[in-house]
Amino acid sequence: MPFYIYVTTRQNNRIARYMGTFPDESTVDQWYNDVCKLKESNPGVGKFSIEKVSPEWYTLETSDDAISFIDNVQENELKKYKSKCFWLLLNDVGGRDMPIIPKQTFLSK
Numbered sequence: 001m002p003f004y005i006y007v008t009t010r011q012n013n014r015i016a017r018y019m020g021t022f023p024d025e026s027t028v029d030q031w032y033n034d035v036c037k038l039k040e041s042n043p044g045v046g047k048f049s050i051e052k053v054s055p056e057w058y059t060l061e062t063s064d065d066a067i068s069f070i071d072n073v074q075e076n077e078l079k080k081y082k083s084k085c086f087w088l089l090l091n092d093v094g095g096r097d098m099p100i101i102p103k104q105t106f107l108s109k
Helices: 025-041 066-075
Strands: 003-009 018-022 048-054 057-062 086-089
Touching: 003 025, 003 066, 018 025, 018 066, 025 048, 025 057, 057 066
Parallel strands: 003 057
Antiparallel strands: 003 018, 018 086, 048 057
């Protein structure tokens, strides 16, 4: 069963949103705990909030661009999770015409 983190910005809903997918509960819980420790050790840096909504669903809001936060955290403080999670740009904002799954055409014979 996959575990998800919904990442967005506080400033503007027209900025890119991302979905993080983790393979198992222990990995996402470790990631969540490390992000919480990062927030405690750097309360003014990066300005973000994270919440565990349910065992399978987390939300993370940043005051900056979401991808900048993900890149910075994954490249520096949480590098050990880089190969353990998958980040996906959501196609949920008007004008963002990058469908994840292309339109399928089926022909019957």
